[in-house]
Amino acid sequence: MIFKINVRGRDKIGDFWWGILCLLYLQIMIGMLPFKVFAEMALPEMDLLEMDIAEPQIPNSIIPPLSHAQLASEPVLPENLYNDEVQCVAINNVELINLDAFPNAAHLKEKAEEAHGRCLGEQGLSVLVANLQQQLVVDGYITSRVVFVGDSERDGTLMLKLMPGKIEDIRHHQDSVGNAHLSALFPGKRGDLVNLRHLEQGLENLQRLTSVNATLDVELNREDLSSQIIVNRQQSRLWRINAYLDDAGHDAVGRYRTGLILSFDNPLSRYNPLSLSDLLYFSVNRDLDSQPDKGHNSYGVHYSVPYGNWLFSMTGNQGERYQSFSFAGKRLAGKKFGYRSHWSVLDTQIQHLLTRGVNYKTVGYAGVLIRQSASFWTHREIDIQRFNTTDWQLGIEHLHYMPWATFRGGVRYQQGASWFGAQPIPGKMSTAPARLVDITSSLDIPFKIGTQSFQYRPAFSQQHTYSDISSLDKFTIGGRSSVRGFNENNALTGSRGWSLKNDISWISPIPGQTFVGQQFYIGMDYGEVSEQGQPFLLGERLAGAVVGTRGNYHAFGYDFNVGVPITKPAEFDADPLVFGFTLTWQY
Template sequence: MNLYMIKKILILFVGFNSIPVFSNDLLGNQLFSPISESRRALQNNNREIEQLSDKGQTERLIKNKEEKKLIAENILPDSSMCLEISNVFLQGITLLDNDDLDRITALPTQCITTKDLNTLARELTQIYINKGYITSRIEFIQSNDQGELGVQVIEGFIEGIKGSDHKVNPYFIFPGFVNKPLRLQDLDQGLDQANRLQSNQVTLDILPGKYKGGSIIILNNKYSSPWSAIASIDNYGQENTGKWLSRATFSVDSPLGISDFISLNASTTLEPYSNKYSRAYNLFYSLPYGDFTFSSFYSYSEYLIKQPLQNTIITLSGETQQYGIKSDYLYYRDQNDLLTISGQLANKQVKNFLLDSLLFVSSPELTVLELSLNHSHIFSTSVLSSNLSIERGLSIFGFDDKRNIIDNEFSKLKLSFNYSYSFSVFDSIYQSNNQLFAQYSPNVLPGIEWLSLTDRSAVRGFSNTSISGDNGWYLRNTLSHYYFINSAVIQPRLGIDVGQVYPHGESQGNSTVIGMSTGISLNYKKIMFDMDISHGKVVSGLVSKNEPITALFNVTYKI
């Protein structure tokens, strides 16, 4: 290959990787975008991290909500006979404030009856129950010299925790709970931390302790094998690196005996490696500690492609690494709500090569700090989850800024809503899911931080066109219905999506796309099959290429 041809190719790829909205078709071939491949690898890994971090906490909250609500009962037999008392005095209250006590119905100034005392005790007990202190109770004690009846509050506390095993470590899921007030929300959080491990089915019993107000927590665990493995085959890959992929996931529950979790995921294309391939590896580890969950992660991906041009073939290759730490803190929970605050620090390293020469424009190295707030609310027939996060690119650890053509000190705001609800039509239950995601940055972002509008997780129906930008949003809507046939669960679905991207400082580059899809999933014991047929269309923007109908398949087997 002569020097002139090499210069043309380099100019082509530098320009190509600088365009925020583009089509992958050029000169009759599918032109490969290194920065898009790197962004795709990082976003796939981030989805893995989010799924492993959540591990069904909202679903467990729904299950807990279905349990019977506790109601305070009368202590004394109701009577309208006046008692020989002038008033009452309260003692033993440390967990309530004045606002709580102001909600109690005032006693009559004349003729206090047992009915009035029952109302007082019932309302006071219910306030404790509503706050989660379900073992607190009321006792009436002897009147004082002023003729005031004593109301003694015995605030329940945890006297001890029993029933732990190798996979349920109370020092990590119930840290510092002994001799502290027994609060239902704290017990629920501990159960969530234990049951986030797929091999656990932990329940608890509350038994009376030796001391007044004390309770013994008995943990019961119907556990299964601590390890699990999943293998799958799908055609979610890219044409340039190989459509068909094989994936494998291996995870172990509580490997260190501290209710921790570790997972290893690997994927590779099924094409012959001599011409093209794409491989990815992800390692995830998490450790609970009461309301906190600490996690760390590492991912590595690589690709090789031999790109045909008019008169020659060029070789492109690249690798992407990401490692980081994350902390999730459960700030608030009750019967209907979960509020979590999260912080994450991640380092992202991208290297793309053309003819063994590093492409600086598509090889950034970034350190990103992300702070996020996640809230889930359970309605009677629906669930609303929302997430607000702020990301900040940092220049720390002495990384070489010369590799970054675009400033790595940026700010990015992300907002997402997910609303799922059920409704009935002719005695059949349907499920609707609506997901809105938006991203905004006042800065020009590195390419790996763009929003990929035509990614499979965003607007469905695109396989040949890649549209992305600094700012944008998309809305995914899916309607599904469940059929239960013996041991099989069949779920057909319909979907329609829409989205837009706004490249920074380029209003003429705005693009709008829509996508429609239909699919079906089948779950039978350990086997899951999923098929999705979709079609996308670019409504407006720089790209007007027609997309073919896309058919995606996935077969998964859980060992």
């Protein structure tokens, strides 16, 4: 006899014990509030390397959306669960046959021990088996079974047999488009236990590309509990184009920016009949100010490929920024002097799934970050602004769906190294490797007032270090990526700092499919920074507010906003109103 278990990705998540994550989030937030901060004055005209030429978000998130299969609900058990029954058998021990074949043996053993010392009748024995079966399902072993064996009770010992449900084959449905390399994408293989967590991970690997949609069926043979995993994969196209235009640049090198990203989903499928679910993209970015004496441009390439519970990624970028200066005086009147900076970055990372459950996922990663930069004044290199650094990184990311919110958080540790020709940073007082820790967390909380839908999103970020770090790693506040209400021309930077962004969005109730996901939002941000020794003090904190609208119109995305400063240092130059926009297009 064969029956099907349908497993589909991107469904909603069930209930979770939300209190622990809420307390963790509040502990992080409250623990940072007494942080005494001051600021180092930023020098944007010369420290051009600090100006981040940001690119639009690529559809290759660090933690892809969790796939979720609807599990059986926990059985409703009677209150007299293990109360002694009139006709019963005294149970001193429960022996589980084949227990060693299950990775969740500790959970099963704990459930079995609940019956020790009880006198169980027909109802109690049924409840015990139901509890063990439910534990198998909760831990992901959806096709394994718990059964009684002949002559189950001997001298107070109850013997139950765990019947493992194993994978017989993982194959494509006849209607699948393209042959994905299923053995590489799914953690499980033939002969392994059927584990729903492994199926979710494989489905997630298939759907990490936005052009791919996939479902799978588990066909179970009741006679031997073997399963056929049948995947139906559909891919709409092999390439995509994304473009953007915004005004988030620095006036010194071009306020208006544009970029184009060409992405290839499964780029090797032309030469290999088995797709790897890999992603390759190329990016080009530049300013639109069209002035010969200032500007910036950059180029990038990215490649990433999953393998079971692993994900390998590599991203490289290089570019330049340039501007001209003129000076007063008879000898220098009418002359312009050029300042130019070249930079390159190579970021490699290996990510591994640490744990995942019905509604959560945790990954760890390790990586190497290589950065180089050289600056020139009228074609002569400025030695003190030469950078050639290598850092290794370790981090952990967590995603958790709760009934009332979605939590995302992460911790990253970074330390300098002398690998790949790295050189000491000129001007540093210490030769010890620079060390820093970054903490990020956010909540997405939907709520309703009457019939209107809203969303509240707090996002927290902190950097902590006691090292003498370079300007490349300074924490910056001021601008749309940190504390809004200020433009990118002026910012406060420091070795340590934290910021909190708060958004409340109203989801527009306008019906129709012309404007999709239209929102009107207000936000209020706050941030602080500090520096050892407090050199070049300009201030210690910034606060700002913003109001705007965002959404999509067919293939176009938009975000229009206006911000105002609320709190700033007395000598900090800030516009009374800051207008901003971002336009995106995808094909």
